Amino acid sequence: MKELFPAKQVGGFVFSLILTGVALLVYYFNMSRAVGLTILTLTAFIQAAVQLVVFMHAREIEDSKSVFTTIYYAIIIALVTIFGTLLCMIWGWNY
Amino acid sequence: MGYFSRFAVPHPSPAIYASMIAIAVTVFLIIAGITYFKKWIYLWDGWITTVDHKKIGIMYLISALLMLFRGGVDALMMRAQLAVPDNKLLDSQHYNEVFSTHGVIMVLFMAMPYIMGLMNFVVPLQIGARDVAFPRLNAVSFWLFFMGAMLFNLSFVIGGSPDAGWSSYFPLAGNEFSPHVGTNYYMISIQIAGIGTLMTGINFLTTILKMRAPGMTLMRMPMFTWASLTTCIIIIFAFPVLTIALLMGTMDRLFATKFFTITDGGMDMLWANLFWVWGHPEVYILILPAFGLFSEIIPTFSRRNIYGYTSMVASMVLISFYSFLVWTHHFFTMGQTAYVNSIFSITTMIIAIPTGIKIFNWLFTMWRGRIRFTVPMLYCLAFIPLFTIGGVTGVMLAMSAADYQYHNTMFLVAHFHNVIIPGVVFAVLGASTYYWPKMFGFVLNEKIGKLAFWFLVIGFCLAFFPMYITGLDGQARRMYTYSEDTGFGPWNMVATIGAVCMAISFVLIVYMIYYSIRNAKKEAVSDPWDARNLEWATHTPVPEYNFAIIPQVNSREAFWDAKYKGHPLFKGDYEKIHMPNNSGVPFLMSLFFFALGFGLVFSMWYLAICGLIGVFICMAHRSFEQDHGRYISVEEIKETEAKYGGTHK
Numbered sequence: 249m250k251e252l253f254p255a256k257q258v259g260g261f262v263f264s265l266i267l268t269g270v271a272l273l274v275y276y277f278n279m280s281r282a283v284g285l286t287i288l289t290l291t292a293f294i295q296a297a298v299q300l301v302v303f304m305h306a307r308e309i310e311d312s313k314s315v316f317t318t319i320y321y322a323i324i325i326a327l328v329t330i331f332g333t334l335l336c337m338i339w340g341w342n343y
Numbered sequence: 344m345g346y347f348s349r350f351a352v353p354h355p356s357p358a359i360y361a362s363m364i365a366i367a368v369t370v371f372l373i374i375a376g377i378t379y380f381k382k383w384i385y386l387w388d389g390w391i392t393t394v395d396h397k398k399i400g401i402m403y404l405i406s407a408l409l410m411l412f413r414g415g416v417d418a419l420m421m422r423a424q425l426a427v428p429d430n431k432l433l434d435s436q437h438y439n440e441v442f443s444t445h446g447v448i449m450v451l452f453m454a455m456p457y458i459m460g461l462m463n464f465v466v467p468l469q470i471g472a473r474d475v476a477f478p479r480l481n482a483v484s485f486w487l488f489f490m491g492a493m494l495f496n497l498s499f500v501i502g503g504s505p506d507a508g509w510s511s512y513f514p515l516a517g518n519e520f521s522p523h524v525g526t527n528y529y530m531i532s533i534q535i536a537g538i539g540t541l542m543t544g545i546n547f548l549t550t551i552l553k554m555r556a557p558g559m560t561l562m563r564m565p566m567f568t569w570a571s572l573t574t575c576i577i578i579i580f581a582f583p584v585l586t587i588a589l590l591m592g593t594m595d596r597l598f599a600t601k602f603f604t605i606t607d608g609g610m611d612m613l614w615a616n617l618f619w620v621w622g623h624p625e626v627y628i629l630i631l632p633a634f635g636l637f638s639e640i641i642p643t644f645s646r647r648n649i650y651g652y653t654s655m656v657a658s659m660v661l662i663s664f665y666s667f668l669v670w671t672h673h674f675f676t677m678g679q680t681a682y683v684n685s686i687f688s689i690t691t692m693i694i695a696i697p698t699g700i701k702i703f704n705w706l707f708t709m710w711r712g713r714i715r716f717t718v719p720m721l722y723c724l725a726f727i728p729l730f731t732i733g734g735v736t737g738v739m740l741a742m743s744a745a746d747y748q749y750h751n752t753m754f755l756v757a758h759f760h761n762v763i764i765p766g767v768v769f770a771v772l773g774a775s776t777y778y779w780p781k782m783f784g785f786v787l788n789e790k791i792g793k794l795a796f797w798f799l800v801i802g803f804c805l806a807f808f809p810m811y812i813t814g815l816d817g818q819a820r821r822m823y824t825y826s827e828d829t830g831f832g833p834w835n836m837v838a839t840i841g842a843v844c845m846a847i848s849f850v851l852i853v854y855m856i857y858y859s860i861r862n863a864k865k866e867a868v869s870d871p872w873d874a875r876n877l878e879w880a881t882h883t884p885v886p887e888y889n890f891a892i893i894p895q896v897n898s899r900e901a902f903w904d905a906k907y908k909g910h911p912l913f914k915g916d917y918e919k920i921h922m923p924n925n926s927g928v929p930f931l932m933s934l935f936f937f938a939l940g941f942g943l944v945f946s947m948w949y950l951a952i953c954g955l956i957g958v959f960i961c962m963a964h965r966s967f968e969q970d971h972g973r974y975i976s977v978e979e980i981k982e983t984e985a986k987y988g989g990t991h992k
Binding site (some may be wrong): 314321322325329332333334335336337339340341342 | 411431576580584610612613616667668670671678679680682683687711
């Protein structure tokens with residue numbers, strides 16, 4: 249019975265529902281912008297990770313190391329681009 | 344006439360009318376010629392519908408040469424205008440259009456397809472594959488590039504050319520300051536070509552990772568393949584930014600959104616930022632494959648293996664990563680604090696380190712080698728000192744405090760021509776001479792080639808070194824004239840003479856090709872240079888399946904070891920070969936893209952919608968198509984191989 253029941257997938261599904269619920273709190277409760285955005289960002293990224301690992305089987309193919317290398321590289325480039333842009337367009341702007 | 348008045352060129356001159364007539368006559372002559380010689384079916388079956396990476400590569404090269412001609416004429420017009428002070432040859436508007444199209448064409452429609460063409464031709468052969476991973480997609484890439492280039496060139500005679508510079512900064516590129524359709528052409532034609540480039544990046548990344556011959560581990564790949572791999576990674580991460588920036592720019596111009604406006608919460612600087620987030624990696628998309636080509640040519644003509652293979656690979660990987668960390672150095676003077684500028688100064692200077700490693704590795708490869716001074720090798724030898732000067736002036740520009748002096752002057756123009764011409768142009772010219780025998784079965788004439796080389800190198804030095812001097816003295820770039828009191832006159836005259844030398848060199852190169860087609864001995868030489876990598880292990884001309892038997896690789900220079908150390912390269916017997924079918928759909932799809940683009944440029948929505956529907960129909964057709972390719976039988980392979988004198992074993 250244990251082999252037939254997809255515990256991991258069901259667990260992942262429940263977990264992603266919980267994440268969605270947590271994200272919804274931002275809508276129902278009156279909280280500051282900073283707290284709200286932090287919750288949204290965190291739940292969004294954890295959600296994306298859950299989807300990739302549990303439902304898109306990122307770990308289960310033989311070449312999973314390269315999948316994760318690519319993802320990490322993409323995240324690094326995206327962060328560099330976003331924070332670099334913020335740095336020179338907003339935080340470090342004179343005029 | 345009201346309807347057609349939108350197609351009028353807003354700023355006509357006799358030169359533009361003459362070009363209209365010239366273009367009409369040329370198109371008529373080409374169509375008449377193809378019809379007269381009954382070549383339509385040959386053209387359709389042999390080239391337009393092809394999915395063969397070699398033919399696609401050659402089509403890229405031909406387009407690139409045509410664009411080199413057009414961009415070169417733009418350059419000559421600019422140099423003619425600047426040759427003497429207070430010149431009245433071109434007015435300011437016309438000059439703006441000329442430098443804008445010169446930049447776009449040379450970077451996106453000359454250098455890019457030249458690199459893509461060489462990648463297409465060489466990479467699958469180098470890794471011992473029979474084609475790229477997605478042959479049909481490869482054809483789509485080429486035709487999208489081609490239609491993008493044609494759309495961009497059309498602006499010259501229909502509706503007017505873009506005039507906001509190749510970087511097309513907002514708010515200048517916005518509707519208020521650029522009311523005519525030129526900048527629409529810029530946004531949309533680069534978008535179409537850019538989609539093609541992104542596809543090429545994905546295609547070649549997959550090809551290199553998945554289709555290498557057995558035994559070719561990553562650290563046994565030839566240098567050009569490594570360069571292409573890192574380039575593809577940059578393309579995949581950089582081009583989406585351009586896509587979005589162009590989309591936002593298009594929305595601003597066509598649908599009055601406010602992304603890059605000064606008012607209503609728009610942020611005009613964001614365009615410059617996004618443009619260079621793509622634009623700086625783009626520079627490395629051009630230069631890394633060029634480095635790869637030099638790393639192919641130098642070992643061959645020094646008769647030595649490449650020095651420091653591992654450090655070569657490491658420095659390319661580092662360059663590809665660093666290329667994403669430096670973009671702000673393109674707008675040091677736009678108002679960031681000194682703190683921000685310092686960060687980007689340092690990241691910029693760091694790139695000089697891996698590049699320096701590569702320069703030393705090439706020098707050490709030649710050291711104690713037996714150097715043969717062929718045309719490709721001459722280009723490499725000239726590249727090293729000239730590119731180093733370009734790199735050193737680059738580090739000068741990287742110092743943000745000093746950049747306030749250099750910014751927007753001819754010094755900058757001299758710098759980037761000094762890296763791109765010896766870097767990219769020498770590489771592709773050298774490499775096309777080097778790979779010519781593999782492509783067409785005969786060696787190009789050495790004497791004319793050397794003459795062209797010397798004209799190019801001397802012309803380059805004369806054309807761009809004076810700009811360093813006038814730039815430091817304050818001659819601004821993109822200014823259509825200057826007064827006599829500035830004293831820039833004599834130096835600019837020297838630069839113009841240099842430009843004429845470079846034009847002569849182009850004519851000589853064309854003559855070299857013509858002369859060699861007429862006179863070269865058409866003997867099938869599969870390895871004319873005594874080269875080292877797998878692309879030379881197959882026959883000339885290369886059969887459509889590349890290798891009758893997939894080679895077995897067990898060293899970094901498999902072909903060299905097969906020739907001189909007796910490693911067997913081709914083991915086993917012939918088996919039937921699975922090949923992809925030709926298809927006209929990629930061409931058709933890109934025609935729809937062209938219609939879509941043209942419709943968007945002139946806000947002719949019915950045409951744009953028809954084009955878009957056509958694009959989707961082509962995609963749907965591909966989704967439901969049953970195409971399992973075809974097989975080449977063992978008998979056919981035997982026949983072909985016998986014709987070429989048997990497989991090397």
